[in-house]
Amino acid sequence: MYLTPQRVLIAGATGLTGEHLLDRLLSEPTISRVLAPTRRPLAEHAHLENPVGELADLLPTLAGNVDIAFCCLGTTIKQAGSEAAFRAIDLELVAAFGKRARELGARHLLVISAISADTGSSVFYNRVKGEMEEALKQQGWPQLTIARPSLLLGERLDQRLGERLAAPLARLIPGKYKGIEACTLARALWRLALEEQDGVRVVESDDLRRLGK
Incomplete structure (x- = not known):
């Protein structure tokens, strides 16, 4: 079954994937409202609401109903500065965003995780991503879609050396x-x-590539 969301909340709209997704949302004639809190101002658009500041501070101030929410938040341990700071963003802030989106009426949350997310992983990054997924599952979403992409390719403002070296092989x-x-x-x-599909749906990277063609 297919539905057409009209009011959208998005976190991470200035990120690599978030920028592309925001462009798509603002070009959809069926969407009447895009609520996109960001650290830096976005270009103005008739259907865009853009609170500016730190997301953790903005979450309690967000208002108005939304139908669906996208979470494109994500960093690296190097960018965050420590494992604790990474966890604060990729687990705690994502979970807080999900909770607030649910309070605003969203029935479907789509979140970007990682291909090897696993709460039992010995790799810290993968373990935190797995814990993030479990935290969102506990929020009781009518529909939760977890996207697990492999290495993301594209031009970043902050080029990460490891990703730049790995991209050709990937x-x-x-x-x-x-x-x-x-x-x-x-x-x-x-x-x-x-797509309207009750419950939790995990979509792996090969299926994401197929769907995104």
Whole structure:
């Protein structure tokens, strides 16, 4: 079954995938409102509401009903500065965003996780992503879509050396571990947003690439 959301909340709209997704949302004639809190101001648009500041501070101030929410938040341990700071963003802030989106009336949350997310992983990054998924599952979403992309490909403002070196190889790896373009992921998220399917749905990277073609 397909539905057409009209009021959307998005976190991470200035990120690699979030920028592509925001462009798509603002170009959809059926969408009447996009609520996009960001650290830096976005270009003005008739259907865009853009509170500016730290997301943790803005969450309690967000108002008005939304139908659906996208969470494109994500950082690296190096960018965050420590494991504790990384957890604060990729687990605690994501969970807080989900809670607030639910309070604003959203019935469907789509979140970007990671291909190897696992609460039992010995790798800190993957373990935190798994814990984030579990935290969102505990929020009682009527519909929760977890996207697990492999290495995201695309031009970043802050080029990460490791990702830049890994990108050529990631394009050659077969199956779900093959790198995925951020614009492809954004298209896949929008297609998934149009599908009504109760409960939790986990979408791996190879399916995301197929949906985003």
